[in-house]
Amino acid sequence: MANSTTAHAHDDHDHKPHGIKRWLYATNHKDIGTMYLVFACAMFFMGGAMALVIRAELFQPGLQFVDPGFFNSMTTMHALLMIFGAVMPAWTGLANWMVPMQVGAPDMALPRLNNFSFWLLPFAFTLLLLTLFVPGGAPAGGWTLYPPLSLQAGDSFPLTIFAIHLMGISSILGAINVVVTILNMRAPGMGLLNMPLFCWTWLITAYLLIAVMPVLAGAVTMLLTDHFFGTSFFTASGGGDPVMFQHIFWFFGHPEVYILILPAFGVVSEIIPTFSRKPLFGYESMVYASASIAFLSFIVWAHHMFTVGMPLAGQLFFMLSTMLIAIPTGVKVFNWCATMWKGSISFETPMLFSLAFLFLFTIGGFSGLMLAIVPADFQYHDSYFVVAHFHYVLVPGAVFAIMAGVYYWLPKWSGRMYNEKVGKLHFWLSTIGVNVLFFPQHFLGLAGMPRRIPDYSTQFADWNMVSSIGAFIFGFSQLLFVYVIWSAVRSGEKAPARPWEGAHGLEWELPTPAPYHSWDTPPPRNVIAQGAMH
Amino acid sequence: MTKAIRRVPSVLALSAAAFASLSAHAEWGNLNMPVGVTELSKEIHSLHMTIFWWCVAIGVFVFGWMIWSLVAFRKSQGAKPDTTMVHSTKAEIIWTVIPVGILVIMAIPAARTLIAIEDMRGSEISIKATGYQWKWQYEYIGEDVSFFSQLDRQSDEARQLKSGVDPKSVQDYLLNVDNPMVVPEDTKIRMLLTGQDVIHAWWVPAFGMKKDAIPGTINELWFKVDAGKTGTYRGQCAELCGRDHGFMPVVVKVVTKEEYKVWLAAQKAAASPAPAEAPADAPAADAVAALPAAPRG
Ligand code: HEM
Ligand SMILES: [Cu+2]
Ligand SMILES: [Cu+2]
Numbered sequence: 001m002a003n004s005t006t007a008h009a010h011d012d013h014d015h016k017p018h019g020i021k022r023w024l025y026a027t028n029h030k031d032i033g034t035m036y037l038v039f040a041c042a043m044f045f046m047g048g049a050m051a052l053v054i055r056a057e058l059f060q061p062g063l064q065f066v067d068p069g070f071f072n073s074m075t076t077m078h079a080l081l082m083i084f085g086a087v088m089p090a091w092t093g094l095a096n097w098m099v100p101m102q103v104g105a106p107d108m109a110l111p112r113l114n115n116f117s118f119w120l121l122p123f124a125f126t127l128l129l130l131t132l133f134v135p136g137g138a139p140a141g142g143w144t145l146y147p148p149l150s151l152q153a154g155d156s157f158p159l160t161i162f163a164i165h166l167m168g169i170s171s172i173l174g175a176i177n178v179v180v181t182i183l184n185m186r187a188p189g190m191g192l193l194n195m196p197l198f199c200w201t202w203l204i205t206a207y208l209l210i211a212v213m214p215v216l217a218g219a220v221t222m223l224l225t226d227h228f229f230g231t232s233f234f235t236a237s238g239g240g241d242p243v244m245f246q247h248i249f250w251f252f253g254h255p256e257v258y259i260l261i262l263p264a265f266g267v268v269s270e271i272i273p274t275f276s277r278k279p280l281f282g283y284e285s286m287v288y289a290s291a292s293i294a295f296l297s298f299i300v301w302a303h304h305m306f307t308v309g310m311p312l313a314g315q316l317f318f319m320l321s322t323m324l325i326a327i328p329t330g331v332k333v334f335n336w337c338a339t340m341w342k343g344s345i346s347f348e349t350p351m352l353f354s355l356a357f358l359f360l361f362t363i364g365g366f367s368g369l370m371l372a373i374v375p376a377d378f379q380y381h382d383s384y385f386v387v388a389h390f391h392y393v394l395v396p397g398a399v400f401a402i403m404a405g406v407y408y409w410l411p412k413w414s415g416r417m418y419n420e421k422v423g424k425l426h427f428w429l430s431t432i433g434v435n436v437l438f439f440p441q442h443f444l445g446l447a448g449m450p451r452r453i454p455d456y457s458t459q460f461a462d463w464n465m466v467s468s469i470g471a472f473i474f475g476f477s478q479l480l481f482v483y484v485i486w487s488a489v490r491s492g493e494k495a496p497a498r499p500w501e502g503a504h505g506l507e508w509e510l511p512t513p514a515p516y517h518s519w520d521t522p523p524p525r526n527v528i529a530q531g532a533m534h
Numbered sequence: 535m536t537k538a539i540r541r542v543p544s545v546l547a548l549s550a551a552a553f554a555s556l557s558a559h560a561e562w563g564n565l566n567m568p569v570g571v572t573e574l575s576k577e578i579h580s581l582h583m584t585i586f587w588w589c590v591a592i593g594v595f596v597f598g599w600m601i602w603s604l605v606a607f608r609k610s611q612g613a614k615p616d617t618t619m620v621h622s623t624k625a626e627i628i629w630t631v632i633p634v635g636i637l638v639i640m641a642i643p644a645a646r647t648l649i650a651i652e653d654m655r656g657s658e659i660s661i662k663a664t665g666y667q668w669k670w671q672y673e674y675i676g677e678d679v680s681f682f683s684q685l686d687r688q689s690d691e692a693r694q695l696k697s698g699v700d701p702k703s704v705q706d707y708l709l710n711v712d713n714p715m716v717v718p719e720d721t722k723i724r725m726l727l728t729g730q731d732v733i734h735a736w737w738v739p740a741f742g743m744k745k746d747a748i749p750g751t752i753n754e755l756w757f758k759v760d761a762g763k764t765g766t767y768r769g770q771c772a773e774l775c776g777r778d779h780g781f782m783p784v785v786v787k788v789v790t791k792e793e794y795k796v797w798l799a800a801q802k803a804a805a806s807p808a809p810a811e812a813p814a815d816a817p818a819a820d821a822v823a824a825l826p827a828a829p830r831g
Contacts, residue, residue, distance in 0.1 A: 061701040061702070061707065061708075062692065062693065062697065062699070062700070062701045063693060063694065063695045063696070063697070064695075064696065066695075067695055067777075068777045068778060068779075068780060068781075069777040072774070072776075072777065072779070140776075140777075141774065141776075142774045146733060146773075146774070148731065148732045148733070148749060149732040149733065149774065149775060149776055152732070152776065236748075236749045236750020236751070237749075237750070240750075241750065241751070242733060242748055242749060242750065242751075243748060243751065276607070276615065277609070277615040277617075278615040278616065278617055278619065279617060279620050280620075281619065281620060281621065281622075282620075282621055282622075282625075282626060283620070283621075284621075285621075285626050307735060307744055307745050307746050307772075307773075308746050308748065308753075309745060309746065309748070309751065309753035309754070312648065312649065312652045315648060315652075316645055316648065319641070319644065319645075319648075320641060323637045323640070323641060324637070326633060326637065327630060327633055327634060327637075330629060330630075330633045331626070331629060331630060333596060334596075334625075334629040337596065337599045337600055337603065338619070338622075338625065340600070340603040340604065340607065341599075341603050341607070341619070342607060342613075342615065342616040342619055343603070343607050343613065343615045343616075344607060344608075344609040344613040344614055344615040345603070345604060345607050345608055345609055345613065346608075346609040346610070355600075355604070358600060359597065359600065362593070362596060362597075363593075366589040366592070366593060369585065369588075369589060370582070370585050370586065370589065373581055373582075373585050373640065373644045374644060374648050375574075375577070375578045375581055375644055375647040375648050375651060375742075376578055376581050376582045376585065376644075378578065378651070378742065378743055378744050378745075379567055379578055379582065379739065379742060379744065381744060381772070382735060382737075382744070382772040382773055382774075383772070443564060443565045443566075444564075446565065446566050446567045447564035447565070447566070447567075447568075448568070448739040448769065448770075450737070450770050450771070450772045450780075452774045452779065452780075453770070453779060453780030454780050455693055455701075455708065455780050455781075456708065456780070457701075457706070457707050457708045457709045458701055458702050458707050459564055460564070461702075462562050463562075463564070502615075
């Protein structure tokens with residue numbers, strides 16, 4: 001601890017501009033990280049409100065509230081907002097906060113770029129949300145934007161495409177920043193294999209982003225030219241092929257789902273050791289498993305499109321490659337279990353969320369394995385079984401991991417503790433809500449309910465009602481999350497530098513709250529060695 | 535004996551009542567994939583159950599391990615961490631190799647079924663289904679029979695926004711059409727699928743099969759309903775195709791081969807008004823003649 005005090009001798013030299021300028025011209029990784037997180041939270045609530053419109057309509061058979069066209073806009077916008085507006089920015093926000101602190105750097109490598117990549121987002125999402133008010137309504141062809149349907153959109157079409165371009169640029173710039181920071185700004189003495197897993201999984205995520213966001217940009221640009229400039233990449237009548245879009249889209253789309261979940265693996269790999277008071281089991285195999293998942297994610301894309309009519313050999317290839325992904329994923333789960341084995345486990349809120357992640361993400365992994373079996377996928381595809389699957393990996397998966405990370409690092413960020421009681425209440429309501437919401441969707445899908453329908457035959461009525469009840473429990477309990485954070489930051493108890501007994505890593509060697517410029521002078525080697533105890 | 539026989543009606547009535555009250559709550563029991571009425575759908579169902587039980591087995595192991603750790607190594611119970619336990623090559627090899635083994639065991643039957651699914655040879659009837667926003671068109675290849683199939687009137691009225699009609703009062707709400715597709719039992723049917731405007735997908739869960747109907751492409755799938763499984767089978771469009779995607783059901787009526795011949799003949803007669811004046815049994819004879827590919831049932 002003595003070292004860290006010397007390292008921060010000039011905390012009082014923080015010349016930060018005040019008021020709005022501090023945020024508009026922000027170049028500090030913590031300010032930008034905060035903005036990302038607040039933005040993500042706003043989008044999470046907006047996307048959540050849309051999900052509740054969906055679930056309200058699906059509460060009973062018959063159409064009670066919305067027109068089917070608007071319903072389709074809701075599913076489309078909900079997904080775009082949650083994926084590009086909530087989960088991805090939340091991860092970038094966490095990377096901004098934690099990567100410099102964890103690698104012993106004063107800030108991100110490219111602070112002005114950092115500012116730019118954040119400020120693109122409000123513009124992108126303003127454009128996207130504006131589509132709700134243009135003639136023809138918001139995009140309603142699904143977040144997957146399959147042509148020819150997506151080409152039938154009204155005035156929302158160019159706005160959506162442009163918004164996606166902005167989001168893509170923002171992600172790529174953010175990713176470049178993470179790569180440069182990790183590769184160039186590590187404190188002397190910190191080798192790549194000394195880094196905490198959050199940095200590792202983010203490094204891999206950043207490469208995935210740089211590789212696939214341009215693919216998405218290409219795909220939507222081709223849609224744009226098909227719509228306005230007379231090309232026919234995807235229109236059959238002009239010699240194009242709508243299926244080609246799906247190949248390009250999922251070449252982006254599958255790595256994208258790992259972009260959403262890899263940083264979650266990192267966060268959970270930090271939290272489980274802390275609250276088990278035991279180093280992470282199999283650190284190196286965790287790194288290799290993440291890298292193999294990233295590699296495999298480029299060769300499995302067509303498992304999203306088994307029903308488009310591929311040659312037998314193609315179907316077999318994508319079935320086998322998809323099944324392979326279960327191996328490194330299994331390695332990770334086993335390593336987390338082994339980390340807890342013979343530990344000394346306590347159950348604070350970050351640990352509870354990580355444990356829910358462990359259980360429920362695994363359930364999503366099981367349904368993923370089932371979906372890989374092509375003949376069975378002919379039944380599952382485009383049914384609610386798929387909806388249940390991806391929500392299990394995204395909500396108690398990615399979203400819970402984000403929440404776990406926020407609870408875990410909040411004391412370091414703000415210098416204050418959240419209220420553990422309210423945190424636990426938030427945890428239990430969310431966990432019960434999310435299971436009531438998504439588990440019955442497995443039954444619905446297997447019984448034959450297609451996804452993306454605003455109304456259903458009466459045999460599906462019971463489980464839809466249960467699912468909707470779960471949705472409202474889950475949705476409203478998120479208000480508690482905002483409350484618990486807000487009250488901690490305003491008036492929480494003062495937190496010590498190392499609020500968690502078992503926490504290791506450079507971020508915990510900094511004083512609390514973390515100084516404005518994290519590591520002005522690099523941490524000494526003995527501190528690195530102590531921090532990198534895994 | 536006679537006493538027992540006399541009791542039969544009341545027993546029947548009683549069990550019918552029991553069944554009715556059960557089926558009133560049957561929706562809660564809709565938890566799993568239907569077994570289906572074709573060879574392929576049964577194979578698919580058994581693959582589904584096999585992979586499901588594997589998941590359960592792995593789940594029992596993994597969740598058991600987790601719960602054991604969470605109970606046995608609680609700090610509140612004075613557990614002391616063993617901080618030397620950080621790596622084990624042996625464990626890593628075990629938990630890589632065993633899953634690989636399980637995957638291989640699963641991949642083999644899956645591949646076998648997939649090969650059967652893709653084998654279109656020997657089909658006896660070919661029907662082309664074209665997806666439109668928002669209805670299906672069925673063309674019986676080589677038969678000059680073609681018609682549209684769309685949501686029935688009753689469902690269509692009930693499904694309007696705030697229609698005030700209780701969907702539960704509508705027979706087969708959203709799963710009924712004006713003109714169902716008709717096929718004979720025990721006959722290999724080849725479906726040719728395409729889309730007119732956007733992508734749709736043709737899905738009947740009881741047949742185990744779903745495939746996209748894509749503009750500019752013709753996809754194939756086949757099914758053969760088991761002998762004795764006549765009846766009406768219902769499904770829905772399974773690819774988002776716009777505003778009324780939820781309202782274009784797929785309904786297939788499976789009939790005996792004889793009934794099919796009669797039906798086909800009647801369709802042809804209706805399609806071309808001139809032969810409609812011919813003697814009543816003539817169309818049926820035509821229909822038989824027009825089915826050279828079909829083996830005699
Ligand atoms: C309050 C929590 C949530 C609820 C109630 C909810 C509910 C839903 C519902 C009802 C659908 C539409 C199903 C349909 O197409 O008919 C859906 C789709 C989807 N959701 Fe969620 N969801 C929630 C959270 C999330 C989160 C956090 C994410 C992302 C990380 C997410 C990602 C998606 C995606 C990608 C789709 C697919 C949309 C499409 O293909 O059209 N959801 N969700
Ligand atoms: Cu995928
Ligand atoms: Cu459709």
